[in-house]
Amino acid sequence: MDDIDLVEWLLASDEPSIRWKVRVQVLGEERASPNIQALERTIRRSPRVRTLLAGPMGSFRDGLRDPYSKWQGAHWVLASLADIGYPRGSRALLRLRDRLLDRWLGDVYYREFDATTKSGAYRKQGVPRVRGRYRRCASQQGNALYFLEKLGIANERSDDLAERLLH
Numbered sequence: 693m694d695d696i697d698l699v700e701w702l703l704a705s706d707e708p709s710i711r712w713k714v715r716v717q718v719l720g721e722e723r724a725s726p727n728i729q730a731l732e733r734t735i736r737r738s739p740r741v742r743t744l745l746a747g748p749m750g751s752f753r754d755g756l757r758d759p760y761s762k763w764q765g766a767h768w769v770l771a772s773l774a775d776i777g778y779p780r781g782s783r784a785l786l787r788l789r790d791r792l793l794d795r796w797l798g799d800v801y802y803r804e805f806d807a808t809t810k811s812g813a814y815r816k817q818g819v820p821r822v823r824g825r826y827r828r829c830a831s832q833q834g835n836a837l838y839f840l841e842k843l844g845i846a847n848e849r850s851d852d853l854a855e856r857l858l859h
Contacts, residue, residue, distance in 0.1 A: 712777035780844030
């Protein structure tokens with residue numbers, strides 16, 4: 693199968709997010725075009741998105757799941773939606789955004805302490821500083837900033853999240 697056949701095969705997929713990825717990320721179509729916006733509306737109504745937004749056993753409706761619960765919490769759902777072409781600016785995502793920001797802007801992420809060893813950095817909750825450098829998994833907050841912006845749901849609290857990345 694050559695490249696052109698592969699693109700044509702992917703464009704014929706029943707999954708709208710695959711067609712979106714090819715059209716936007718491979719062929720360079722603009723997200724603002726009417727055809728891509730129509731495709732994004734199809735993505736919003738797709739079974740994949742309905743499943744993602746329902747969460748395991750209705751956990752998003754009931755607010756039961758930790759926002760960072762591996763591959764199933766709000767953090768991962770929003771990352772997935774940004775990746776598959778979910779439309780920007782959807783009010784349906786604001787509750788998930790707020791729960792996510794509550795998590796990443798919680799008091800523990802403002803609690804900084806000095807640690808002299810790597811093992812000492814794991815003995816307390818908060819953001820350890822070892823030899824003058826903050827130690828954190830910045831991919832968590834960085835990824836959140838990325839998908840909040842890509843989904844068009846970043847707000848003033850997103851600035852606070854960026855500030856936390858500097859510490």
